Amino acid sequence: MAEQAHGIAEPMHPTVEALIRHRLGEAFGGLRGSLEAAMPMLVFVIAWSTTKDRTISLGAAAALTVVLGLVRLVQRQTLQFVLGSVIATGLAAFFALRSGDAQDAFLPGILTSCAYLVGSVLSVALRWPIVGIMVGFADQAAVAAGDPFRWRRNAAAVKVCSRLTLVLVAVYAIRVGIMGPLYLADNVAGLTISKVVLGWPLWAGAVAIMGAMLLKGNTPIDPDDDLVQPVDVWSR
Template sequence: MAAEGPEPIAAPIHPTVEALIRHRLGETLGGLRGSLEAAMPMLAFVIVWSATRERNLAIGAAAVLTVAFAVVRLVQRQTLQYVLGGVFATALAAFFALRSGNAEDAFLPGILTSLAYLIGSLVSVLVRWPVVGLMVGVADQAAVAAGDPFRWRRNAAAVRVCSRLTLVLVAVYVIRVGIMGPLYLAGNVAGLTISKVVLGWPLWVGAVAVMGAMLLKGHTPIDPDDELVQPVDISRT
């Protein structure tokens, strides 16, 4: 009986940093539908409460939208990830707004969250642990299975790519805080409501487009020992 040879090692689903990041960003973004499911209940609360000052009516409006989104997802047997995210965001916004009595305070948690992400993303680049790189590590199933989710850090080119992409995220948070912060201080609820929508999914689409352009020509291997995929000179990208 012939001896069996060694089992072949499965090729990674996404062999390059660029391919993996594109896939991961697509999952994180959730598309227009996911963004609406996360934002619309909170905006419904703010609009109804600002117009009526009826707490129960405002909460009810947000709840109706949430239930509607959830039912559609369940019927289609799809994830409730973005719907549940909207529940958390709405509850937090309602807590701040109802406690202070000011509608603009419903937007404060989001502004503070963006500020925290801005600082965290910038620090991650400075210490050479870019946030996008951590996304790569989590999404790299082969590395996780091998107990080496940070193998990308041994690849200097991958670290540079991920650092540049993380700076795009920093720019997103700078725009959000830079616009919504002054609107909040001015008590401009209408401006905040519009900004919440415009600086949500549309801004993410713009950021992903910029990242896509940066990744278009790159073929940086996730594993520095992978000889199947040769890295490009990213200084030209």
């Protein structure tokens, strides 16, 4: 009972890969989260491309966002991905309305992918892999104790997370490599299709590859390892 009162317990996992797989499952939003984040922005782009009417375009995107948010509220679920779509749609609208060109709505996403690409590469080089950071913040016990980076004290976890982050590097490189030339060519139709294909489907492929890597891996966990120990949230 004392251990339950002082720590936040979680299921025990036999390998580093199994533990990371468990925590990544908590961190990713899945198909629904990805669609909620992308659909309002796509609705804005399609409406703006066909009507050039600011009110209709923003109204359509806002209406869809409200519907998605209400469904989440009724189900008493997180609004995280819906709120993310508000930011993405707002940036897209700013660029598109400012220039008058529909393709400029995709510029923030392309620039963001460039930033993520550079950041992912640097994170691996500096031994602070992005996937590891995601794993750390999905560790509720560590976050509650103010120690979301305890995974870095485990060399095996850093190594595994670095390999997984290289998958993200490939994802962002593909997005920039395809959407960048389409943007320069003012190809709105190609950008719209690419936004969909390189959104959830590409993410699904990346997650599948990560899952295969984690299923194949067999790095043993020491039961006394700090990575898997419940954190005493009262003693810090």
